[in-house]
Amino acid sequence: MVRQAERIDQLEAEVAELKRRLGQNSRNSSRPPSSDSPFTKPAPKSLRRESGKNPGGQPGHPGSTLALVEDPNERKRHEPGACRGCGAGLADAPEVGMERRQVFDLPPVTVQVTEHQLIARRCSCGTTTCGTAPDGVTAPTQYGSRITAIILYLYVGQFLSKKRTAQALAELFGTPVSEGTVAAVTRRAADRLDDFLDVVRDRIVEAEVAGFDETALRVAGELHWVHCARTDRYTLITCHRGRGQEGIDHAGVLTRFRGVAVHDAWAPYDTYVNADHQLCCAHALRELQAVADTAAQTDPDARWHWATQAADALVAMQKLVDDAIMAGADTIAPDLLGTQVGLYHSAVQIGYNQTTAPSTKTMQKHNALARRLLDRQDDYLRFTQDWRIPPDNNGSDATSA
Incomplete structure (x- = not known):
């Protein structure tokens, strides 16, 4: 009977670990969204909690709305026709007002071909001397610096494939570009980077x-x-x-x-x-979400969990910093920040105590997370003391991916 009970405990632990792995997705782990199953994609859910603000740009945000310019490239006057009152012509009527409306657009873009003719002349002494091509003009036909820059921008800067980069050039500017040309242009540019x-x-x-x-x-x-x-x-x-x-x-x-x-x-x-x-708080929030998801599977009626409280506190601290920066403040009220630090610390301490004697691999992972959140608290919360520091590494994460 003892051996049977041990075997049952072992199998239950294996089942729990398999459920944990099957439940992993881009919301509760470091897996990229592309790894999520197309049939069971997790419902979109931000790890940030409700801020209480309306969506969109906040008051005081500079924005980027188009503004009228004082010196447009072209002005077109649109005269009224006949008077709306009596129907008389208005050609000689006095001008009493004007409403300005401006349209921002690109002029028609076409490729311009510049031909460089290298003239050869023969001197009376019998020597033939040929003109010299400008710097960079080395072949009978080639793409100029602007098209080269656009190719590099689309391929390297915007991460288009060679095929789509070539297609974009052909469709936007009406000039044929092959995938091989995109590769060759990129290679030449890389060779010229020097130091x-x-x-x-x-x-x-x-x-x-x-x-x-x-x-x-x-x-x-x-x-x-x-x-x-x-x-x-x-x-x-x-x-x-x-x-x-x-x-x-x-x-x-x-x-x-x-x-x-x-x-x-x-x-x-x-x-x-x-x-x-x-340390990246975004990674920590995903790990805490995984812990909370596991707890919800084992006890669906539970109303509180240490991982949820720790995550809420992390998000609240980020909001405190964001709000202070937006308001142009120099500091955060010590009681507001201290409250959230206390909630964070007490939650992970409870999580560590609850998993100190882990019986499964899942509990071992939860214990390691709680211990790290405790031991590295200063490194997780450094952003609250130095506002130059972002709370997450999302920029580097996205760039490397």
């Missing part, structure tokens, strides 16, 4: 705050890792076979970085002790 990557690397190293992330990539059928280091102005993307410290060192940023590194809880980042760290 550009070193400059970007140095600028990120000198920054006060930078985000870091890594994601898997297949290169020639083998697993590699894309490493991203970025600020609000610069982004460096490198590729390496290693995900951990070897790949991070190859990027050449964190080894010299002295600011605040924003990243997820991937352990190799913590080996760089020369930097301060802000």
